[in-house]
Amino acid sequence: xxxxxxxxxxxxxxxxxxxxxxxxxxxxxxxxxxxxxxxxxxxxxxxxxxxxxxxxxxxxxxxxxxxxxxxxxxxxxxxxxxxxxxxxxxxxxxxxxxxxxxxxxxxxxxxxxxxxxxxxxxxxxxxxxxxxxxxxxxx
Numbered sequence: 001x002x003x004x005x006x007x008x009x010x011x012x013x014x015x016x017x018x019x020x021x022x023x024x025x026x027x028x029x030x031x032x033x034x035x036x037x038x039x040x041x042x043x044x045x046x047x048x049x050x051x052x053x054x055x056x057x058x059x060x061x062x063x064x065x066x067x068x069x070x071x072x073x074x075x076x077x078x079x080x081x082x083x084x085x086x087x088x089x090x091x092x093x094x095x096x097x098x099x100x101x102x103x104x105x106x107x108x109x110x111x112x113x114x115x116x117x118x119x120x121x122x123x124x125x126x127x128x129x130x131x132x133x134x135x136x137x138x139x
Contacts, residue, residue, distance in 0.1 A: 002037035004116065007090050012040070012106060019110050037113045040106055043084075044092040044117025045124065046099050046135040052128060053094055057081045060093070063122035092117055096139035 003022050005015055019038060026036055043060070047053050057078060064076035084091030085098075092099045092115075103115050119132050 002039065002114075004039040004041055004114075006041045008041075008043055008118075009084070009090050011088050012042075012090055013088065013109060015040075016109060023111075036111075038110060039114035039116055040110065040112055041116040041118060042090055042092050043121050044099065044119050044132070044136070045121070045128075046092075046094070046096055046117075046132040046139075047128070048095055048135060048139075050095070056093060056122075056124060056128075059122035059124045061122075096135045099136065100139065 003019070005018065007015055022038070023033065023036065027033055045053070045056050045060075047056070060081060061076045064073075068074070068076065081091070081093075083089050085093050087102065087105060092102055094102075099117075103112075106112050106115065117136060119129055119136075124132075
């Protein structure tokens with residue numbers, strides 16, 4: 001069976017042991033590793049306008065605070081957002097080049113064959129989601 005790992009927070013590299021364990025079990029079961037399918041699923045938002053990327057923080061924060069309230073989390077911060085957006089973080093939020101580079105980095109770390117971007121976190125405006133989808137697909 002293909003594997004999809006949801007990485008929606010923290011540092012993706014922390015999932016490396018899980019994916020390596022899957023690879024070992026896949027091989028032990030007699031499967032050809034070259035045919036293995038691994039995907040990651042992460043919160044994603046693509047824009048070629050830095051103001052939109054910066055402004056998405058408020059939309060994203062709203063959703064994370066709503067979820068967090070029922071789970072006892074502290075309010076979501078700009079520092080968490082920016083940390084998640086950096087190369088080592090779990091958020092695929094940024095310019096087309098930033099997101100593409102990060103997906104390539106995940107391929108390097110995990111050997112992923114698929115990437116699933118969850119783009120409607122916090123209910124961003126429809127036109128921004130459509131543009132995000134377009135940029136992810138084209139750039």
